[in-house]
Amino acid sequence: MKTPVRSRPPGVGRDPESPLPALPGASQEEIRRQNLGAVLRYVHLHGPTSRAQLTSRLGLNRSTIGALAADLVASGLVTEEAPTTARRAGRPSLVVSPRSDRVYAHALSIDADRLRAARVGIGGRILDLREVARPGGMSAVDAVKPLAELVRDMERSVATDTLLVGGAVAVTDTTRGRDGAIRVASVDEALGAALEAEFTACPGFVAGDLADIAGLAEHVRGVAAGVDDLIYLHGDLGISAGIIVGGRLVIGHRGHSGKVGHMVVNPNGLPCGCGSRGCWETEISEAALLRHAGRDPADREAVAEVLRAAADGDRTAREAVERVADWLGFGVANLVNVVNPDAVVFGGSLRDIFTAGADTVRRRLDAMPLPNSRSHLRLRAAALGRDAVLIGAAELAFDKLLADPLNVGVVARAGGTDRA
């Protein structure tokens, strides 16, 4: 995944051979750019906000906020309007709103079995969404063409006075072979090139791990908003994590962190699609639940039926849920010992499995002998559902605009011509 600029903590040094990073710039132009970004980011995250609120929240003075808002209005990124209801006497403070209808990003998702494409407006609103099946054996690179087709289809109904600011794609790391067998996807260096070739009107298309991106969305707009240290666990065909520490994604070498599904938790367990044995995902995946419930492990549609049966008191289904939930708690305890986050969020198919077996998961965690890791820990079902992946991808795509709002000349309408 593309990451943000990193700042270094005091006391933590660089390679003695490499120069230190450049110092924060001192120029007025840089300050103005940062302030424009701060205003735009604020309304992007919090929705319509009065000038007065912006003034107090951003610690800038009134005239500065007025000038910044005027610049953003002139660029077509926000609107300014009088509030619909003036609550007190005097001249009301204008309300600054992001132009979600006009300014948008392309957010794509390559799930295990589905391909999805959305237009997401600034402010995080899904404006349009298309979805097709992803056949077994289709690589992420091969998925780019059908995704581009979905995007072109959406673009046909876009008004002319709109601004496409970028795009991002979330890619699952667990796929299905042509034979239906589950495989861990290896990194595909060719993906970047394929995206660039197909999305010519949208340079700098970003690709990232699906669990990282869904976790980011839950952190920015979902159940973990305001929580800076969290583990987001995503169940799809496999199990992955998006780990956020100090408000930033832990991306690992070339974006390959969070392969928590392949922690070995049961050395004597079942073979895993990755080639190892006893991986966590052999114990907590949808397939594990289905297996314990006596169902076809490949029949994903049956997961909901098993959970429903468990809720209705079916004993086999209930035991299947508890067995999976117990291993879920076991692995979460291990992760908590390593990272010690403030929250663990369960998303994708793990959301429903967690919800069904939450008591068992909590019991396993309560048995953890290290109370300092447990007492503050919140376990939460994800809030954004299937939208999380698309909303998270859009956040990545908006990064460049939010860092430098008036300098979006490099991107343009998909399929259209570049606009300065």
Add this chain to the structure above:
Amino acid sequence: MKTPVRSRPPGVGRDPESPLPALPGASQEEIRRQNLGAVLRYVHLHGPTSRAQLTSRLGLNRSTIGALAADLVASGLVTEEAPTTARRAGRPSLVVSPRSDRVYAHALSIDADRLRAARVGIGGRILDLREVARPGGMSAVDAVKPLAELVRDMERSVATDTLLVGGAVAVTDTTRGRDGAIRVASVDEALGAALEAEFTACPGFVAGDLADIAGLAEHVRGVAAGVDDLIYLHGDLGISAGIIVGGRLVIGHRGHSGKVGHMVVNPNGLPCGCGSRGCWETEISEAALLRHAGRDPADREAVAEVLRAAADGDRTAREAVERVADWLGFGVANLVNVVNPDAVVFGGSLRDIFTAGADTVRRRLDAMPLPNSRSHLRLRAAALGRDAVLIGAAELAFDKLLADPLNVGVVARAGGTDRA
């Protein structure tokens, strides 16, 4: 552990209810402070550096560097001297050096069985070091008094024209009870108060996890210098980790991350001092090695003997090393799947165990089915030895000075009076 200011990545938001952090200040005073900090930090990390090199490394112009260096000289933090060997014609560039003899911090360590106190000069030089045994049953809070005694003893021989800039203490999380049994230390909120009461001349005494601090030292000045994503594994009585992601320590909730010794790797394994069963540390600790070698698990002195016997071809010792090394590789593989760092560094007693069993550790990791996590991964023995903990603690203690070099009036000579 105390941490550094966090910056947020683009696209990652805050609690909608909380104000955004203040924007980077625009004032000339703030810029000067940052630049002073950058120059001082540079020579702190890299040693004596010419003005010309500082100019190019920091991206500032010559006259700015000259003015900053002059300010630092006036404050007694650095010296400026003509180079001893002028390599070419023309006026030689003055060399800026940190005044390690004058400017120093108190670095303390509460190990499982030892208490250590050092004076560390700016630039990371250990100027003086005292050490006493830590009796079984002595809490971290109880260790503060004898540590303060060691510090007072060192202070007696300190020249008058010196500047104490702060102090920090590294605390192990695994201790020995009065009965000799190994225990996981619970957080002691009282430690901060005890430090404050004892080190009155040195406000803001920082406490942190020993493995975090030793890992920081290896990252700043040791075998992982220049590596921004690493896991440092520390073997003492127990096993802990310092995890550094993007150049920053992962500290977790209240500093409790990296309890990797308590990942359960063997659900059918031995009981652990923490109250659980089959924790990683039951398989890779010094005690495990001694047990497999048929020695008294409590006899820490025998660890070196076992490693020497293994090197000499003793079969029992060799098998003991391989068994521990295999579990070491097993757990490292799990951690690598979660965090995917660029390096894993083995320190404390794990340093020697890793060195003795490196082939076995590597074999276990080579068997990992996810090549994207393995190919780039470097396994390294720690470079700083027992000094790592003290050097890392000093880095923490220097933080405040490096952030604002001319405003060190809040700290003073230990036992002396505050100097403005």
